[in-house]
Amino acid sequence: MIGLESRAGRLAVALLLALAFLPASTSAQAPSAAELARGKYVFGATGGCGCHTVPKQPVNAGGRRYDGPFGTVYSSNITPDRETGIGGWTDEQIITATRLGRRPNGERLIPVHPYTVFNGMAADDLKALVAFLRSVPAVKRANQPKKIAVPMFESVFLPAWLAAFAPKESPPTSVPTSGTARGEYLVRAVAHCGECHTPRTMTMATDNSRFLAGNPKGPEDSEVPNITPDKATGLTWSEEEIADYLETGNKPDGDVAGGLMGEVIDGTLAGYKDLTKADRLAIARYLKTIPAVQNKIGK
Numbered sequence: 001m002i003g004l005e006s007r008a009g010r011l012a013v014a015l016l017l018a019l020a021f022l023p024a025s026t027s028a029q030a031p032s033a034a035e036l037a038r039g040k041y042v043f044g045a046t047g048g049c050g051c052h053t054v055p056k057q058p059v060n061a062g063g064r065r066y067d068g069p070f071g072t073v074y075s076s077n078i079t080p081d082r083e084t085g086i087g088g089w090t091d092e093q094i095i096t097a098t099r100l101g102r103r104p105n106g107e108r109l110i111p112v113h114p115y116t117v118f119n120g121m122a123a124d125d126l127k128a129l130v131a132f133l134r135s136v137p138a139v140k141r142a143n144q145p146k147k148i149a150v151p152m153f154e155s156v157f158l159p160a161w162l163a164a165f166a167p168k169e170s171p172p173t174s175v176p177t178s179g180t181a182r183g184e185y186l187v188r189a190v191a192h193c194g195e196c197h198t199p200r201t202m203t204m205a206t207d208n209s210r211f212l213a214g215n216p217k218g219p220e221d222s223e224v225p226n227i228t229p230d231k232a233t234g235l236t237w238s239e240e241e242i243a244d245y246l247e248t249g250n251k252p253d254g255d256v257a258g259g260l261m262g263e264v265i266d267g268t269l270a271g272y273k274d275l276t277k278a279d280r281l282a283i284a285r286y287l288k289t290i291p292a293v294q295n296k297i298g299k
């Protein structure tokens with residue numbers, strides 16, 4: 001009798017243990033703390049997806065206005081609200097919108113959202129980013145409809161433009177973890193420095209033959225400096241100085257980062273300032289390796 005009792009007891013304990021561990025190990029929904037931390041890091045490396053936040057308003061709730069030659073578009077609510085945000089989308093649908101610019105209903109996104117650049121993000125970073133986006137407070141705020149001024153923009157012009165003119169990054173098979181390759185990955189894909197710092201051609205595509213050579217009339221009409229290593233018109237700061245600027249916004253001459261650069265450094269829930277020193281140095285090192293382009297921006 002005693003033996004049986006203890007066997008039953010052991011069985012009960014085993015069952016309880018199984019019950020305690022099973023849900024955690026089989027549910028795909030609950031990301032680990034490490035996955036969320038990684039997602040937040042990637043989110044910071046994009047500059048905090050700041051285009052989706054109106055300064056001083058709820059994070060990721062969208063509604064920020066962008067004017068372009070095609071018309072006006074407002075950034076989307078990317079909080080996990082099921083009705084007005086992306087809470088009802090699958091992970092795959094969120095990733096497809098992020099890197100391919102397609103909504104679950106097939107509709108194309110206006111490339112103000114830089115999907116041709118985010119296409120260069122590694123699958124694991126995108127997955128972690130999605131897990132983090134789902135962890136941010138949901139905000140109920142309906143998306144504002146875009147106003148497209150060009151006839152047949154989405155059906156004819158945009159697909160043709162994407163195919164003919166828009167440079168597209170390709171994803172690495174695995175995330176580069178150190179050295180110039182790491183810097184290149186962060187600059188070209190995740191941090192999308194070129195969206196602001198690369199001049200644009202007549203079609204408004206980034207002119208990657210002059211990668212990061214500055215734009216006198218960048219997003220939101222900002223004057224964006226040339227950060228190629230050109231001695232006369234580009235960035236001549238040391239690697240340490242560049243890495244420090246990406247954390248603090250302090251320039252070697254005592255000035256501080258303003259406007260959009262201040263925004264991406266500070267970020268929202270995270271920004272460039274939260275990148276590790278190793279990553280900020282990798283970015284600085286990579287900037288030293290790109291072709292110097294003479295292009296004077298500003299005075």
Ligand code: HEC
Nearest residue numbers: 191192193196222223224225227256257258259260261264
């Ligand atoms: C959202 C647009 C935007 C993005 C993205 C962006 N920048 Fe900037 N950047 C700017 C603007 C605007 C300025 C000018 C800021 C000012 O006037 O204080 C600037 C200034 C700078 C400067 C100072 C240059 C100088 O001569 O004063 C450096 C260095 C720089 N950015 C590097 C980067 C790097 C590296 C990335 C990507 C990791 C990046 N930026 C991403 C808009 C952007």
